[in-house]
Amino acid sequence: MHAEMLILHFSRKVVDQPIIYRLVKDYDLEFNLLKAAINPLQEGVIVMELRGHPKNFRRGLKYLRDAGVEVKRVAREVTRNEELCYQCGTCTAVCPSGALSVKRPEMAVVFDATKCSACELCCPVCPARAMEVRLNRSAV
Ligand code: SF4
Ligand code: SF4
Numbered sequence: 001m002h003a004e005m006l007i008l009h010f011s012r013k014v015v016d017q018p019i020i021y022r023l024v025k026d027y028d029l030e031f032n033l034l035k036a037a038i039n040p041l042q043e044g045v046i047v048m049e050l051r052g053h054p055k056n057f058r059r060g061l062k063y064l065r066d067a068g069v070e071v072k073r074v075a076r077e078v079t080r081n082e083e084l085c086y087q088c089g090t091c092t093a094v095c096p097s098g099a100l101s102v103k104r105p106e107m108a109v110v111f112d113a114t115k116c117s118a119c120e121l122c123c124p125v126c127p128a129r130a131m132e133v134r135l136n137r138s139a140v
Contacts, residue, residue: 001096002117003051005034005074005135010044014068020046027060028052047074054117076118077134080111084130091122091131 010019015038023029029052038044050057064071087109092100099115100122102108122131 001051001119002054002057003049003119004057005047005049005076007072007074008044008046008048008064009070009072010046011068011070012042015042015044017067019064019067019069023050023060023063027056027063029056029060074135076120077113078116078118078120078123079113079132079134081130081132084128085109085126086128086130088127090125090127094121094125096121 020031024031029050031051032049033046034049035047036044050060052060061071087107089102089107089109092102092109095101096119097115097117099112099117101110101112103110118133120131120133123129123133
């Protein structure tokens with residue numbers, strides 16, 4: 001499962017097309033709408049979290065671009081606050097990418113940021129709130 005926050009700009013040419021509907025129906029993606037607005041020039045902006053299988057996510061982004069939608073990523077980065085983490089291991093049970101794992105025989109909980117998909121599943125389960133989310137804005 002991959003999830004990202006996106007800012008979509010719809011020009012007048014595409015603002016009345018069922019693009020989000022197609023994104024859900026044809027690419028099996030889920031979205032959480034955070035903000036939607038149409039300005040006086042009839043151009044639209046949507047801020048949403050898009051979630052789904054990584055392959056579907058990539059295909060969905062391509063569909064958006066091909067349809068003429070300008071896409072900006074509000075990339076999230078999950079980090080671990082080493083001062084707060086007390087190595088309880090709870091997060092390793094929910095991490096789908098293997099970014100959090102138990103190193104044996106030391107039984108140390110290791111965080112490999114290069115494997116992290118920023119799905120945030122570890123954040124609410126961590127009793128120490130050691131897994132933190134940061135935003136990084138970058139154009140697609
Ligand atoms: S956000 Fe947390 S649960 Fe999700 S992949 Fe990264 S370390 Fe694993
Ligand atoms: S759940 Fe939190 S405190 Fe426990 S090992 Fe993971 S990051 Fe550390």
